[in-house]
Amino acid sequence: MSELVPGGNVPLPGGTLTLRVPGPFDVSALITDDGGKVRGDGDFVFYNQPTAPGARLAGDTLTLDPPALRAGASRVTVVVSPADPSARLAQLPAPTVHITGPGGGVLARFTAPRPQQETVLLLAEIYRRGTAWKLRAVGQGYADGLAGLARDFGVDVTEDAAPPAAEPPRGYGGDPAHAHGRSLPYAGGVPGEQGAHAQDGLLALVNSSRARAGSPPVSLDVRLAAAARAHATGMAAHGRLDSESPDGTSLYQRITSGGYTYLTVGEHLVSGPRTPGEFVEYCLSAERSRLTLHDPAFSQAGWAYVSDGRSGDMYWTALWAQPFTPAGLVRAADEVIALTNAERAAAGLAPLSGDPLLTTAAQAHSADMVALAFYSHTSPDGREPWDRAAAAGSTRRTIGENIACGQRSPAEVVRGWMNSPGHRANILKPDFTHLGVGLAGGGKAGTYWTQLFGG
Numbered sequence: 001m002s003e004l005v006p007g008g009n010v011p012l013p014g015g016t017l018t019l020r021v022p023g024p025f026d027v028s029a030l031i032t033d034d035g036g037k038v039r040g041d042g043d044f045v046f047y048n049q050p051t052a053p054g055a056r057l058a059g060d061t062l063t064l065d066p067p068a069l070r071a072g073a074s075r076v077t078v079v080v081s082p083a084d085p086s087a088r089l090a091q092l093p094a095p096t097v098h099i100t101g102p103g104g105g106v107l108a109r110f111t112a113p114r115p116q117q118e119t120v121l122l123l124a125e126i127y128r129r130g131t132a133w134k135l136r137a138v139g140q141g142y143a144d145g146l147a148g149l150a151r152d153f154g155v156d157v158t159e160d161a162a163p164p165a166a167e168p169p170r171g172y173g174g175d176p177a178h179a180h181g182r183s184l185p186y187a188g189g190v191p192g193e194q195g196a197h198a199q200d201g202l203l204a205l206v207n208s209s210r211a212r213a214g215s216p217p218v219s220l221d222v223r224l225a226a227a228a229r230a231h232a233t234g235m236a237a238h239g240r241l242d243s244e245s246p247d248g249t250s251l252y253q254r255i256t257s258g259g260y261t262y263l264t265v266g267e268h269l270v271s272g273p274r275t276p277g278e279f280v281e282y283c284l285s286a287e288r289s290r291l292t293l294h295d296p297a298f299s300q301a302g303w304a305y306v307s308d309g310r311s312g313d314m315y316w317t318a319l320w321a322q323p324f325t326p327a328g329l330v331r332a333a334d335e336v337i338a339l340t341n342a343e344r345a346a347a348g349l350a351p352l353s354g355d356p357l358l359t360t361a362a363q364a365h366s367a368d369m370v371a372l373a374f375y376s377h378t379s380p381d382g383r384e385p386w387d388r389a390a391a392a393g394s395t396r397r398t399i400g401e402n403i404a405c406g407q408r409s410p411a412e413v414v415r416g417w418m419n420s421p422g423h424r425a426n427i428l429k430p431d432f433t434h435l436g437v438g439l440a441g442g443g444k445a446g447t448y449w450t451q452l453f454g455g
Contacts, residue, residue: 004110004137006257012066012126012133015102020061021095021123024087025080027062029055033072036222043070064126066133075127077138077222081120089118089141097123099135112139118233122226125259140226140258141233202276202303206293209280213294223260224302224319230254231269232317236306241269241315244444251317256442261324263332264408265441266292268318273305279316297322297409324441333359333437335410336451340427340435343418347428355454358436361385361392362401362450369405369450370443377401389452396434396454400426405445413449431455 002010021027028046031054032038042052050057054068055076064076080095082088089095096111112123118141125136207217231254234245244250249257251267268289273279283293298320305316322328334354341351365379365388372380379388385401402423407413417423426432432453441447 002108004108004135006113006137006139007259008110009134009136009259010108012099012107012135013101014067015065017064017066017102017107017126018061018100019064019078019124020098020100021078021080022060022098023093023095024083025060025092025095026083027057027060028079028081029057029062029064030077030079031055031069031073032075032077032222034074035219036075037220039070039072043073066126066128075125077125078123079120080123089121090114095121095123099124108135110137110139112137118230122258136259138226138258140223140254141230202279205276205280206301209284210294215294215296216299218298218301218320221260221300221302221321221323223258224255224300224321225304226302227251227255227258227260228302228317228319229304229306232304232306232315235269235271235315235317236308236313239308239311239313241271243267243269250444250446251319252442252446253444255319255321260321262321262441263324263328263439263447264297265319265321265446266295266298266408267320268292268316270316270318271313273316274314279305279318292320295320295408299323329363329439332410332439336414336437336439336449337435339410339414340451343414343427349428349430350433352432352435352453355394355396355434355436357392357394358389358396358434358452358454359438360436361388361394361438362436362452363438363440364388364392365401365403365452366438366440366448366450369403369448370440373444375403375405375443375445375448377403385452389454394454398431398453398455400429400432400453402426402449402451402453404449405443405447407447407449417451426451426453429453429455 004010026047028044030038031043031045031052038044045052045055045057047057053070054065056063062078069076078097082092094111094114096109098106099108101107110124112121120141122138122140124138126133127136203220210217231245231251235241238246252265255262255265268283270279270282273282283289299322301318301320303316303318305314307314337352337354344351368379369375374380377385386399389396389399402417404413404416407416417427432455434454436452438450439447
């Protein structure tokens with residue numbers, strides 16, 4: 001049996017699966033396609049609609065037969081909420097899902113982190129990879145009930161809310177060295193409008209603005225929306241704009257713990273706007289936030305706003321991302337090499353050749369900095385750059401390393417290195433002949449970059 005942590009996954013055998021969540025909870029499920037949307041209200045399985053093709057809910061137990069799901073279904077998201085509508089999840093035991101296979105053997109178990117303000121929790125998802133199915137532990141919360149959750153997945157929900165008092169918007173500035181570009185889409189009901197229509201309205205406003213800037217449209221991703229909602233909830237609960245939750249979890253870590261792996265990510269953290277139009281207007285009012293809104297690298301987005309019940313302020317979180325693909329990783333690394341060689345050419349130096357062994361070591365170091373939560377040339381086990389290069393099989397005699405964190409693009413990270421004397425010296429060192437590049441997203445500061453030079 002596997003004991004899972006948020007973001008952990010386990011392969012599933014063929015046949016019928018049983019997911020049980022004991023305790024004072026209501027269990028529900030959303031059946032979606034690759035775009036993360038339901039095809040209709042029939043894809044929402046809950047106590048008033050307990051069956052769908054391939055899915056059956058009985059009390060605290062959800063039974064799934066993945067091959068029998070409706071055509072096009074590629075993901076089932078398991079959701080829990082308090083059985084007592086007046087209760088909050090923080091008042092209840094931490095929910096645990098037990099997953100058993102066709103023979104009754106326990107495959108995995110996942111206990112979600114105890115929620116705080118949230119009233120609904122995305123507990124786990126069963127998703128298809130090729131012809132196989134896997135389970136991923138999620139543990140992301142929503143603060144406005146099943147209605148808000150259902151809207152994000154495309155279920156038509158009507159919910160009215162009174163508009164808050166007007167107040168000038170505030171934006172979270174952030175440190176450009178850590179790639180804080182702020183912009184926002186949204187995932188929730190807009191005051192005075194039907195939630196699903198309002199969400200579509202903001203997406204239309206965003207994509208219209210992007211089109212005028214010559215950028216391709218973005219599509220909504222429910223995992224980004226869930227992370228945005230959880231982060232906006234935390235900001236509203238504590239009455240301040242911040243890229244970290246009070247427990248020290250950064251927005252970027254929240255994204256990856258929800259199962260979304262990215263190549264690049266940007267965000268807007270804003271308080272004040274009451275409508276999608278006001279939010280987009282705010283994002284267009286400053287150069288950096290406008291560049292994030294229009295960044296052509298982003299193809300997916302998720303957004304949310306949550307009201308601070310004490311002040312009435314609206315706290316918005318918008319996430320913009322380019323999802324990870326192996327080909328995208330190669331393109332980004334190649335672009336870093338090309339930009340590095342352009343700087344060398346300007347200094348009259350020979351170009352560096354890409355080196356597969358140095359690349360392996362650089363990629364592993366970036367991934368370790370994310371997974372082990374450190375930022376240093378020295379690994380937690382004491383290894384230095386030359387040790388990592390040798391472990392990857394490199395026999396190059398001269399080794400140097402540049403690292404960086406938070407930059408959103410190859411151009412931004414190379415520019416930052418060139419503006420730092422020590423990093424610039426490595427890039428322009430005549431003795432170096434080869435280069436490996438690695439990058440990994442999801443650490444406390446976002447994306448972590450490594451250049452490993454050899455000569």
